[in-house]
Amino acid sequence: xxxxxxxxxxxxxxxxxxxxxxxxxxxxxxxxxxxxxxxxxxxxxxxxxxxxxxxxxxxxxxxxxxxxxxxxxxxxxxxxxxxxxxxxxxxxxxxxxxxxxxxxxxxxxxxxxxxxxxxxxxxxxxxxxxxxxxxxxxxxxxxxxxxxxxxxxxxxxxxxxxxxxxxxxxxxxxxxxxxx
Ligand code: ZN
Numbered sequence: 469x470x471x472x473x474x475x476x477x478x479x480x481x482x483x484x485x486x487x488x489x490x491x492x493x494x495x496x497x498x499x500x501x502x503x504x505x506x507x508x509x510x511x512x513x514x515x516x517x518x519x520x521x522x523x524x525x526x527x528x529x530x531x532x533x534x535x536x537x538x539x540x541x542x543x544x545x546x547x548x549x550x551x552x553x554x555x556x557x558x559x560x561x562x563x564x565x566x567x568x569x570x571x572x573x574x575x576x577x578x579x580x581x582x583x584x585x586x587x588x589x590x591x592x593x594x595x596x597x598x599x600x601x602x603x604x605x606x607x608x609x610x611x612x613x614x615x616x617x618x619x620x621x622x623x624x625x626x627x628x629x630x631x632x633x634x635x636x637x638x639x640x641x642x643x644x645x646x647x648x
Contacts, residue, residue: 469498472506472520476632477563478625483609486516486523489542492585496526496542500583503528504538511535512561514599516606519562527603531595544580544604547589549573556598558612566624570615572601 475482489496499522507515507528517526527541552574559567575593578600582588592600602612613621 469501469505471509472502474506474510474515474519474561475521477560477611477613477628479562481521482518482562482606482611484518484523485609486518486525486607489524489526489581492542492581492583497583499526500528500540504530507561508535510561513595514603515561516603518606518609525607527600527607529596529599529603531599540583541578541580541600541603542582542585544578544600544607546576546601546604547579548577550575554598556595558598558602560602560612562606562611563613563624563628566613566627568613568616568620570598570602570612572598576600 499517503515503517503520503526506520507513507530513531514527514529517524525543527544529539529541530537550573553571554574555569555571557567558570574597575591576597577589577591579587579589605612613624616624
């Protein structure tokens with residue numbers, strides 16, 4: 469297993485649209501294991517393949533405190549959404565440190581495939597419903613900050629760009645340091 473680098477907003481690769489998973493093979497199982505490890509290590513409750521620069525329709529989610537109930541959604545489709553909507557404070561591993569309210573359907577039914585390609589359907593509410601909708605947005609190239617006002621979004625973008633530059637400078641200094 470391996471930790472995968474997570475793309476940081478506003479990386480343009482976060483806006484790529486994912487394509488369906490076709491091969492349910494060993495490479496897919498390795499990707500799922502690596503994504504789960506990356507999500508747990510971060511730590512986060514969900515991760516879309518788009519966030520690790522793999523543009524296929526694949527999500528891993530675990531909303532339990534014990535981190536022992538991994539759920540894998542491949543080629544997910546929302547088949548029903550409640551008219552009732554709820555606002556939740558959301559965060560994202562691609563926008564670390566930023567939390568803000570997003571309104572979404574309170575309950576959804578999702579049809580997806582598991583790692584072996586078998587179809588299943590779940591009805592979700594609460595945090596799971598939020599998480600599924602948030603991660604499915606990633607597959608469409610959408611990051612949650614795009615629901616916020618342009619003013620907020622631009623502030624977040626500027627903060628993230630500054631932070632990313634700082635991280636890159638740090639990494640460069642560290643790499644240079646190794647040569648001496
Ligand atoms: Zn996210």
